[in-house]
Amino acid sequence: xxxxxxxxxxxxTYRLGGVRLPSVTQVLDPLQELDGIPRHIxxxxxxFGTNVHAACHLWNQGVLDEEQLDPxxxxxxxxxxxxxxxxxxxxxxxxxxxxxxxxxxxxTLDSLVRIKGVHELVDIKATAAIPRTVGPQTAAYAHALxxxxxxxxxxxxxxxxxxxxxxLTDSSDWNLFLSALNxxxxxxxxxx
Amino acid sequence: MNRxxxxxxxxxxxxxxxxxxxxxxxxxxxxxxxxxxPRSLKxxxxxxxxxxxxNEQIAAGCIYALPRDGKTIEGPSARLAEIVASAWGNCRxxxxxxxxxxxxxxxxxxxxxxxRNVAITYEVRRRITDKNGRRFKADMIGVxxxxxxxxxxxxxxxxGVPKAFWSDIYEAARRAAVGDIKTLAxxxxxxxxxxxxxxxxxxxxxxxxxxGGIQDIGLDELATLKGIITAIRxxxxxxxQAFAPRGTEAPQAKGQKPSTSAxxxxxxxxxxxxxxxVAAIRSAIDSIGIPESEFCAHxxxxxxxxxxxxxxxxxxxxxAGLRGA
Numbered sequence: 001x002x003x004x005x006x007x008x009x010x011x012x013t014y015r016l017g018g019v020r021l022p023s024v025t026q027v028l029d030p031l032q033e034l035d036g037i038p039r040h041i042x043x044x045x046x047x048f049g050t051n052v053h054a055a056c057h058l059w060n061q062g063v064l065d066e067e068q069l070d071p072x073x074x075x076x077x078x079x080x081x082x083x084x085x086x087x088x089x090x091x092x093x094x095x096x097x098x099x100x101x102x103x104x105x106x107x108t109l110d111s112l113v114r115i116k117g118v119h120e121l122v123d124i125k126a127t128a129a130i131p132r133t134v135g136p137q138t139a140a141y142a143h144a145l146x147x148x149x150x151x152x153x154x155x156x157x158x159x160x161x162x163x164x165x166x167x168l169t170d171s172s173d174w175n176l177f178l179s180a181l182n183x184x185x186x187x188x189x190x191x192x
Numbered sequence: 193m194n195r196x197x198x199x200x201x202x203x204x205x206x207x208x209x210x211x212x213x214x215x216x217x218x219x220x221x222x223x224x225x226x227x228x229x230p231r232s233l234k235x236x237x238x239x240x241x242x243x244x245x246x247n248e249q250i251a252a253g254c255i256y257a258l259p260r261d262g263k264t265i266e267g268p269s270a271r272l273a274e275i276v277a278s279a280w281g282n283c284r285x286x287x288x289x290x291x292x293x294x295x296x297x298x299x300x301x302x303x304x305x306x307x308r309n310v311a312i313t314y315e316v317r318r319r320i321t322d323k324n325g326r327r328f329k330a331d332m333i334g335v336x337x338x339x340x341x342x343x344x345x346x347x348x349x350x351x352g353v354p355k356a357f358w359s360d361i362y363e364a365a366r367r368a369a370v371g372d373i374k375t376l377a378x379x380x381x382x383x384x385x386x387x388x389x390x391x392x393x394x395x396x397x398x399x400x401x402x403x404g405g406i407q408d409i410g411l412d413e414l415a416t417l418k419g420i421i422t423a424i425r426x427x428x429x430x431x432x433q434a435f436a437p438r439g440t441e442a443p444q445a446k447g448q449k450p451s452t453s454a455x456x457x458x459x460x461x462x463x464x465x466x467x468x469x470v471a472a473i474r475s476a477i478d479s480i481g482i483p484e485s486e487f488c489a490h491x492x493x494x495x496x497x498x499x500x501x502x503x504x505x506x507x508x509x510x511x512a513g514l515r516g517a
Contacts, residue, residue, distance in 0.1 A: 055455040061465065062502025065456045073455060090500045093467040112467065114498060129356040 005099045005106060014106035016099055024107030024140045027177065027184045028133045052076045052126035052157060053095075053110065060094035060111060076126055079157040083165060089113040089120075098144035105181060109141040120151040123168075130156050130166065136180065139173035148174070226282035226306035236357065239279040244272060244365040251368035254361075257419025258429050264400075266419050268362045270426055273346040276358050282307040285349055287341035295321050297337050301344030303352035314348040316340045342426055370415045380409050383417050387435070390424065396435040465504050470496050476511045487511075 006015045014021045055073045058064035059080070069077070084091065093112030100106070110124045123138050125131070138152040152168040244254050254272035258265050268276075277285045284304045291298035296317045304311040318340040320328045328336060350358070371379050384406070387397055394406055400420070401413045409417070423429045473496050477487050484496065490510060493499055499507060 051454050058455055060501050062500075062505065068456045070453045070455065090498055092497070092499070092501055094501055096466045119497075127356075128359060129354055 005097055007097060007106075007108070014097075014099070016101070016104070016106065021099065021104055021106045022181075022184055022188070024105060024137055024144075024177075027105060027140070027180050028137055030183065031133050031136070031176075031180055032131065049126045053124060056080045056111070056124055056157075057095045060091040075159050075161040076157040078161040079163040080124065080155070082161070083155050083157075083163045084113065087113075087115050087165075089115045089122075092119065096145070098141055100140075100144040103143075103178075103181060105140065105144065107137075107141055107144060109138075109145065115151075118151060119147075120153055121145070121147075123152070123154045125154055125156045127156070130154055130164075135168045135170050135173035136177035138168050140177045140181075143174065222284070223306045223309060229282070230307055231281050233357065236279050236281070237361070240275055240358065240361045241364055243275045243279065244361050245368040248369060248371075251365040252418040253422050253425075254365035255369060255415060255419040256423040256426065257416045258423050258434070264402075264416055264420075266416055268346075268350060268358065269419075269422050270342045270346040271422070272358070272362060272365065273349040276353050276361070277303070277349045280305075280353050283352070285345060285352075287345035287348070289337045289341065290315070292320075292333070292337070294327065295319060297333065297340055299337060299340035299344040301341070301346070301348035303345075303348040305352055310352065312348050312352040314344050314351060316344040316347065339426065366415050369418050370411045373411070376411060376414065380406070380414055383414060383421065386421060387417070387431075390431045392431055392435040400435045465501065468497075468499050468501055468504055470499075473499070473507060473511070476515075480511065480514045482514065 004017050007013070008015070012023065014023055051070070051073055055064060055069060055077050059066075059077055064077075083089070090113065091111055092114050093109070095108055095110065096112060097108050098106065109121055111122045113120050113122045121138055121142055123134055123141075125134065134154045135152075138154070139148075142148050142150045142152060152173075154166050154168060156164040156166075158164070243250070245251050250271070254269055254275070256267060256269040277283060283306055285302065287299055287301040289297055290300045297320050298315055298317050301314045301316070302311065303314075318336050320333050320336055322328065327333075370376075384394060384397060388394070392400075397417065398405055398409075401409060401416060403409055403413055420429070420434045424431060424434060473487075474484070477484055477496075487507075487510075488494060488496065488498075491499055491503055491507065
């Protein structure tokens with residue numbers, strides 16, 4: 001993690017050396033609409049998804065208070081554990097803040113998992129469907145992490161304790177993110 | 193053979209090749225038209241929402257609920273599928289009976305999204321024998337076939353139109369059908385009166401919903417009850433099946449996604465660590481002067497890179513202990 005990268009939870013903003021940077025999710029926000037998922041659906045799912053991510057993150061760190069865990073979150077955590085068991089994965093990074101200094105964007109990747117001796121960038125989704133933006137999103141994290149060729153995948157955690165995982169191999173993902181970043185920078189010329 | 197005979201014979205023997213070409217041309221034209229006038233997802237959502245929540249009866253018809261294995265399965269009904277297919281546009285949908293065996297009838301639902309050129313088929317089997325193994329009469333087989341077609345079409349439509357687009361519509365219809373706490377008493381009474389006319393007593397309803405009494409039928413249970421009514425009307429279940437005693441089954445799970453409280457971390461003094469500090473650990477091992485293999489053996493890992501994030505605090509403690517020693 002970059003020591004001079006600061007994240008403000010309340011406003012969800014990243015600052016590098018005091019200068020505000022767009023986040024990966026902000027850059028891809030317009031694509032969410034194009035993807036056809038109505039904004040109010042995304043917002044309703046966001047709060048729930050945040051808690052699922054937090055539960056997985058605390059568990060990854062080994063500090064989750066499972067006795068106090070909201071029962072509704074338990075199946076999602078079970079699904080995450082099941083995924084790690086099935087792929088014999090070891091979480092070596094969780095909620096890792098990354099920044100691309102050259103292109104000036106930042107973000108927080110969900111997890112880095114070592115699977116069969118190789119690190120993979122794993123994005124967690126607790127949504128009913130896997131959004132198509134996950135490809136460009138993880139490509140952006142991979143480049144900001146400094147490992148553009150890292151294997152990427154998404155894991156969709158489900159409320160019944162099961163999961164679905166997909167490898168993200170589309171080579172156009174990075175170009176799509178770059179296009180979105182260009183559009184974002186064009187729309188917000190003073191932000192970057 | 194005179195000219196008239198020739199013409200009669202020609203018209204009586206269809207040219208399969210020509211029919212194929214015509215059918216293909218029709219389909220190509222439909223796909224071309226669909227792509228020329230693509231759907232607006234925003235308009236789809238608005239139209240769907242408007243139709244599904246037009247009034248309480250229509251909204252209630254968008255939910256179905258079926259008792260299965262001691263639980264009640266609730267979901268979007270064939271009526272909602274009709275609304276979704278209509279608003280989605282640029283698609284063809286239909287259903288037909290494809291097989292009628294001695295015990296089962298099989299219906300096939302088809303949904304073809306012309307714009308994306310995605311076709312979904314979904315088959316549904318329904319038993320056409322009674323509990324004594326006797327085959328239904330012809331009329332009843334027809335009714336069962338229609339019900340199976342309705343279900344097959346519904347399933348095909350909901351497989352063809354991604355759930356992300358209609359799940360919110362379903363929730364809105366559910367809310368519109370059930371109302372709020374102010375209208376609960378009246379709507380509960382209306383629903384109970386309706387099922388009583390079908391032959392279900394209040395005790396049967398209470399048992400089927402898994403609640404203690406009539407007063408315990410809340411908004412979620414009312415939605416389930418309305419869903420059961422829709423399923424009975426659509427021929428997916430019968431009053432006897434829907435309101436059969438269910439013993440001590442747990443109440444139906446809530447339909448809406450629960451609001452959750454944020455998870456808590458255990459009380460810990462360690463700083464927030466998000467990544468295994470491989471370089472720092474390696475450097476500490478070097479400075480302490482122990483072989484890396486000793487550290488790895490302690491944590492039962494092959495290399496430092498395999499150290500789980502959850503073991504970082506323990507690793508720091510272990511290294512601090514060695515430093516102290």
